[in-house]
Amino acid sequence: MYDLRYLRDNFDTIRHQLGRRGADVPWDRLRTLIEQRRALAGQVEQLRHELKKGSDEVAKLKREKQPADAPMVAMKAIGEQIKTIEVELRTVEETLTDLNLRIPNLPHASVPVGNDAGDNKEARQWGSPPLLTTPAKSHWELGEALGILDFDRAAKVTGARFAVMMGVGARLERALINYMLDVHTTQHGYREVLPPFLVNRSSMTATGQLPKFEEDLFRLRDEDYFLIPTAEVPVTNLHRDETLNENALPIRYAAYTPCFRREAGSYGKDTKGLVRLHQFNKVELVSLARPDQSYEELERLTGHAESILQGLELHYRVVALCTGDMGFSAAKTYDIEVWLPSQNHYREISSCSNFEGFQARRAGIRYKGAAGKKDAKTEPIHTLNGSGLAVGRTLVAILENYQQPDGSITIPKVLRDYMGGMERIKKE
RNA sequence: GGAGAGGUGGCCGAGUGGCCGAAGGCAGCAGUUUGCUAAACUGCCGUAGGGGGAAACUUCUACCGAGGGUUCAAAUCCCUCCCUCUCCGCCA
Structure with missing residues (x-):
């Protein structure tokens, strides 16, 4: 808007x-x-x-x-x-x-011009692919063999594109959530938020999911409430219709939530495994920043997301999305893509965007210069957010990158305290 | 789910049809007084949009939870919705 x-x-x-x-x-x-x-x-x-x-x-x-x-x-x-x-x-x-x-945001001048993902620009890489001595197995083969992932039962309980995690698998997911939240709150200065997972129409409109993308959302039958597709929605909307004090900026939040997506139009894509589900867990970073500082903040926030992959010692690259591949509300977006050995390519695990004033105008989030300042005017702040990280896909990356010839999985060092000291996942 | 009470400016709180954009107070800002702090006193002190001006500013319009309606005229009357609070029921 x-x-x-x-x-x-x-x-x-x-x-x-x-x-x-x-x-x-x-x-x-x-x-x-x-x-x-x-x-x-x-x-x-x-x-x-x-x-x-x-x-x-x-x-x-x-x-x-x-x-x-x-x-x-x-x-x-x-x-x-x-x-x-x-x-x-x-x-x-x-x-x-x-x-x-329904008008999309204006791309920032630094965004590469292009039509689709092929025109995205790699910004940097970190680490290197693991040296596997046997052909890489997919995470679903590994997970099902270990008894920690169950897609058949998920289909019975609910339907396609759902997963059940069990035993050590469930615990690993929980360990990742805790690890991510702990890093962001204690090392990067984010305040933890646990928001509602259902939001109203105004919230969805403010962050740009509505009116254009209603078919991507799950909606309740008896109330005009929607299941959140990302924590970006409830967390950004915390400050809807508020005027913030310049001194308080930037405001940084980290939130764990499940995310719900219809995945309309993605039939046949990623039908197996944890990569594309109707429900997945994510730790999201949200930042409200002064307009003159928002691009610095985007770099910082992207770095915060990267630090999780570095802690887990997973190979990844960062790409700047081109004009044709960016989301509706974004002015600039970096995707972080983690290496998946079984697919022999990089896979999106985080998306970090600066929306500039696009969401803030819809949401009525403004800021005011410090009191006493002469030229204090009230104007929209800039909003940013990024996954820090998508938890399910992180688990995928761990299973595939840390797989051993015998089908067991080495647990990354930083997670071991969260796993009761466990070093390896073996068949239960 | 049932019964009731409310939603007015940053906050508290008056205002039941006509100079009400809204009394009064608190907070805030500027100043006077004062040995410092405090107090007292004076003034200023909502947001958004349009017009005029280089600008301090000025003028018009809208906004008293949201949306409709009645009326020459609505914060005030009527209807619908949302939210908050209290009691009962239910529930984790």
Whole structure:
């Protein structure tokens, strides 16, 4: 969503730049609506001014016990005129707002131009693939053989794209959650949050999931509530409609939540294993930052996510998404991709984005300069978030990268305290 | 789920149809007084959008939980919804 004045003043520039994202925006209609809204609003304002003056006149006459019929009749006519124009105005505004909510964010100047994932740019790599002496087995083969993953029973209990973790597998998932939260809260300065897993429509609209992507969400039948697809939604919305003090920024939160996604349109992709599920666990990092510091913050936040993979000693690379591959709300995104031996390629395990003021405008999150400062103005903050990390995919990476010839799994050193000192996962 | 009470500016709190964008108080800011602290006194002190001005500023409009309605005129009357609180029931 764009500030209407900004959109009006920079219409052609924005139109041009969004062309590179392949955004399907009805530009001409949008321009017409903006002008119509402006004209109608002006008319209403002027008529209302007349009405107000007339009503004051009536009040004055009545106080003086004078007849007031003439102005009352005249004002009634104006009142009706206002009502007519307002109906028109409301229609225009509704259409305009709906269109506006469906315009994607503007990419930052540093984002590589491109059409799809093939045009993404690798920023850096860390570590190296493990040296396996036997052909790499997939995590689902390993996990099912060890008795820690069960997809058949998950399908029975719920359906496709769900998983059950059992025994040491369940504990490993829990260990990862705790490890990630501990690192981010004690080493990186994030405040831990445990938010609701269901949110309302306003929250989903504020962070950009709605109105455009409703088919990707699970929705309750009897309430207008949605299951969160990421903790980004409840956590960013903590400060919806708030004006924050500049001194308080940046505000950093780390939240563990399960995430629920319909995965509409991904039939046939990643049908096996833990990689693409309707429900998965994630530790999310969210930051609210001053606009002039948000790109520094994006680098920092991405580094915080990377540090988890470094602690786990997993090989990964970081790529800057190109204009065509970025999400709807993002101005710039880095994906962190972990190495998966069984697939012999990198797989997204974290996505770190700066949304600039895009979500903040929708959410009404603003900040104010420190009191006493002369040029203190109130404007949207910048919001950022990134996975730190997707827990299920991290478990996948551990199983595959730490697999032994006998099918057992070595537990990364940093997790052993969380696993009661256990060093290896063997068949139970 | 049943019964009741409420939602007004950063906070507290007046205001049941007409100079109410909203009394009063607290907090905050600027200043005066004062040996310091404190106190007292004076002034300022909501947000958003449009117009005018280089700017301090000025003017118009909207906003008293949200959305409709009645009326010449709504914080005030009516309807719907949301939220909070109390009691009962149920429940982890």
